[in-house]
Amino acid sequence: MFKAILIEKDDAGYRAGLTELNDSQLPDGEVTVRVEYSTLNYKDALAITGKGPVVRRFPMVPGVDLAGTVESSDSDRYQAGDRVLLNGWGVGEGHWGGLAQKARLKADWLIPLPETFSAKQAMAIGTAGYTAMLSVMALEQHGLTPASGPVLVTGANGGVGSFSIALLAALGYTVMASTGRPEEADYLKRLGAAEILDRAELVEKGKPLAKERWAGAIDSAGSHTLANVCAGTRYGGVVAACGLAQGMDFPSTVAPFILRGVTLAGIDSVMRPREDRLAAWQRLADVLDTGMLDEIAHEVGLEEAIDTATRLIEGSVQGRTVVDVNR
Template sequence: MIIPEKFNAFRIHQLEDKQIHSGFEQITLDDLTDGEVVIKVAYSDINYKDALAATGKGRILRTFPLVGGIDLSGIVVSSIDGRFKTGDKVLVCGAQLSELYDGGYTEYARVKADSVVPLPKGLSLRDAMALGTAGYTAALAIQRMEDNGQIPERGPILVTGATGGVGSFAINMLSNIGYEVVAFTGKTEQADYLTSLGASKLINRHNIEMGSKPLESMQWGGAIDNLGGETLAWLIRTTSIWGNIASIGLAGGIKFDSTVMPFILRGVSLLGINSVEMPLSVRQQAWKRLATDLKPTKLHFIAPTTITFSELPSAFDAYIDGNVTGRTVVEINENL
């Protein structure tokens, strides 16, 4: 494949007054951060983190300028690493793209070989970005919980932030492999959406009295938590014996009050989920499962929207304002 001298990319700059400026630019391969594998990008996606980076509403990038987009899928154009050859279909998620390295909002990407995962059989390039970091993170959470002994017989799994990308995928995946799933959300108008994914019950977070005792009544076999803060403290107090809580997000705050009693008296485990700092073997195993037993049956329902590359800049504000349900795939190059 021939790489054009210049190609289109959505790049993020920090100006002298610390303000963020982002937009489309014509760049060359030499403008990209170093890497062993060059990929013609087929698809990317939009995560809340992408919207924060592009609009400057959050400090995501650690160096400037960088191409935005934390995820990508596409076809290898060239590689100096023997694990990949021209024509291979691949994906990159959770690898510090648009943080330390140039990301997926570009027609051509150059990435570290250790961050590249061969596209598993059973997934298309679009499927991979419909899943993206959100689906990958949900799979990591389930994998870690099961590695620590989680089984359906221990009781229902509560999923907080249920209408978000991670929450939506977690509900569908867990219900597909035999767990009873309860959705914890403030968006009760999305009840039909959540039950269609597999939630057996909805809890309105605005109506919950969380209590303050070191131990509250046991209600959950485990939980996947996207909120942190007070909600995470409540989950720790209400999870049953030997239950696992996968901590993923911090939308509800970075601090929480707890005691050691749930951990000592009930054997509750709090599992931190980091989708970035993962060994390649763990990354590959999660994607293998995303193409097999954890592949969502409602993938196109969770990620119904595909926008063109040119439409990307106008899509970020809805994420910042919290007006998005489900995921959006970005088509970078047609016909790949």
């Protein structure tokens, strides 16, 4: 038996609760992992609270991230005792995920846990840090350098935003951080932000083109925020779009793209090929100061994750939430 958060939907309604499950209930997969840590991402919070149509089948164990030790394997790629991690692949949506003490998964979904990180540190990074690094790599691939000019990060107090600031600052970029919580400016400056912008500047409908203010940006909001970010990007700049916290719509025009040559780079972290995942995690190991993780992440137990999910949806959770599934 093992503990897990289980989401159910039936005639009694939609609900998530902590329960005990039997190993025989685990889904199909080549590798069984004894989970040590998971995380609580925005997508997980949507799934647990039912605030978004994330879960595609029921019952479902949420959790798009996990790190732990292989318990058994039918794959040549992994053996019992191997340390592994997982991000995405629809886990926690269509296949039981990481907010449990055990998970059974396809071998292709797993990658080795970098020796640089413990399981807890890897989950403090999680999908948020991995997505932030994919975004930074996209900026670099499109020619952005610290000499190009400042880089704007929206949703700065969230997980992706926090890691984006820390990574960009570590690489020598000047970072502008947009937040709806200006009272937490000191936190953002400790991560490496040089300038704080009030989110109110970006969330309403703006002009097709605005003053050129940043050479690049990482946006996790979408909607009017992303449109305004593009409108304020300098000639030849690049914007990495990796989230939809404000909305899925994109009420923009082609003006930034055909008059200023702005590039809009889409960042998918869920179905990313294995090679890209390995590259991103290696860059994280090379660049990230693990001492920053205590600043960015806080820990909760498995049962606490349910209440924390509600607060995350409300926007009152700072940084990353690491879930110790064994307490």
